[in-house]
Amino acid sequence: MSALATEAPAKINLTLRVSGRRADGFHELLSLVAFAAEADALTLEPGDSLALTVTGDTAAQAGPDADNLVLRAARALLALAPGLRAGRFHLVKRLPAAAGIGGGSSDAAAALRLLARLNGLAADDPRLLQAARTTGADVPVCLDPRGRVMAGAGEALGPPLGFPALPAVLVNPGVAVATPAVFRALAAGPLDPEAARAARRLTPDVSSAAALRRHVLAGGNDLEAPAMGLCPQIGDALALLRADSGCWLARMSGSGATCFGLFDSAAAATAAAVRLQAARPGWWVRATTLA
Ligand SMILES: C[C@@](CO)(OP(=O)(O)O)[C@H](O)COP(=O)(O)OP(=O)(O)OC[C@H]1O[C@@H](n2ccc(N)nc2=O)[C@H](O)[C@@H]1O
Numbered sequence: 001m002s003a004l005a006t007e008a009p010a011k012i013n014l015t016l017r018v019s020g021r022r023a024d025g026f027h028e029l030l031s032l033v034a035f036a037a038e039a040d041a042l043t044l045e046p047g048d049s050l051a052l053t054v055t056g057d058t059a060a061q062a063g064p065d066a067d068n069l070v071l072r073a074a075r076a077l078l079a080l081a082p083g084l085r086a087g088r089f090h091l092v093k094r095l096p097a098a099a100g101i102g103g104g105s106s107d108a109a110a111a112l113r114l115l116a117r118l119n120g121l122a123a124d125d126p127r128l129l130q131a132a133r134t135t136g137a138d139v140p141v142c143l144d145p146r147g148r149v150m151a152g153a154g155e156a157l158g159p160p161l162g163f164p165a166l167p168a169v170l171v172n173p174g175v176a177v178a179t180p181a182v183f184r185a186l187a188a189g190p191l192d193p194e195a196a197r198a199a200r201r202l203t204p205d206v207s208s209a210a211a212l213r214r215h216v217l218a219g220g221n222d223l224e225a226p227a228m229g230l231c232p233q234i235g236d237a238l239a240l241l242r243a244d245s246g247c248w249l250a251r252m253s254g255s256g257a258t259c260f261g262l263f264d265s266a267a268a269a270t271a272a273a274v275r276l277q278a279a280r281p282g283w284w285v286r287a288t289t290l291a
């Protein structure tokens with residue numbers, strides 16, 4: 001059998017509200033999540049043992065191969081289903097790591113998709129979701145990477161929303177930001193379970209471009225201020241995006257430091273990306289679409 005292949009797209013939190021800290025230490029979120037055309041690439045060559053090689057521009061940022069989220073997700077699934085076939089994964093890492101765009105989570109989800117395909121597991125096999133949850137809070141939403149609402153600590157997912165694709169520019173200033181440190185800096189109060197239940201709106205009206213725009217503009221990212229305290233370059237990235245005349249919204253994704261700018265057209269996003277890259281040659285800047 002030849003190698004199986006899939007892409008692991010960047011996750012962007014178009015909005016992200018944190019309603020409090022739960023008894024288990026995780027935070028209750030409400031987030032409209034989208035996925036970018038920018039992606040890592042993962043292949044799986046079927047074989048007897050589990051292995052991983054990593055190449056690509058950002059390979060070093062992903063840390064030691066033995067701790068890679070691809071292998072952690074695969075091990076989690078094999079522990080739940082010991083008879084499954086595995087093999088040698090190869091990851092081409094292109095997305096910055098520890099960047100608020102869930103690159104590692106998306107790689108982990110991609111590994112689960114490939115193992116499911118190799119072993120004939122249905123996409124809704126509960127063991128996939130269980131292995132995803134064990135691997136990380138952001139992995140479940142990356143299993144079927146289509147725009148939707150994510151709630152709870154990441155385990156509650158709304159249906160795919162099929163909203164109109166948004167032309168965007170992603171900007172990462174090249175500083176890794178650790179997610180736990182940002183949640184700590186937020187210093188959120190304990191969760192009021194009643195308020196959290198009321199806040200779970202898993203199907204917002206985002207069916208038209210105008211409705212989507214209204215919804216995104218009305219939201220925010222509660223992790224932006226604490227992340228900026230740890231990484232002031234986020235403020236610089238947001239200011240640069242906002243200074244671009246075609247940018248109608250600039251916001252940080254996840255726990256940072258990647259920021260996204262939204263534009264009316266792909267041409268405007270591409271032109272802005274060229275200007276931003278010239279202004280900050282060392283930064284990771286990409287024009288893309290989010291859906
Ligand atoms: C903030 C978000 C928003 O989408 O994105 P990223 O910045 O990671 O892209 C995610 O919730 C991140 O998910 P993920 O990166 O998978 O988190 P995990 O590895 O499971 O958890 C790392 C740590 O973050 C904190 N954490 C994570 C998720 C959550 N809902 N509440 C938390 O408090 C916990 O301290 C946890 O130990």
Ligand SMILES: Nc1ncnc2c1ncn2[C@@H]1O[C@H](COP(=O)(O)OP(=O)(O)O)[C@@H](O)[C@H]1O
Nearest residue numbers: 062063068069097098099100101102103104105
């Ligand atoms: N495949 C991977 N890609 C990126 N980071 C990985 C991967 N596997 C393990 N990691 C580790 O996980 C951490 C968080 O990764 P990542 O998912 O990129 O963060 P974020 O969700 O903030 O963008 C990294 O700092 C790295 O040490």
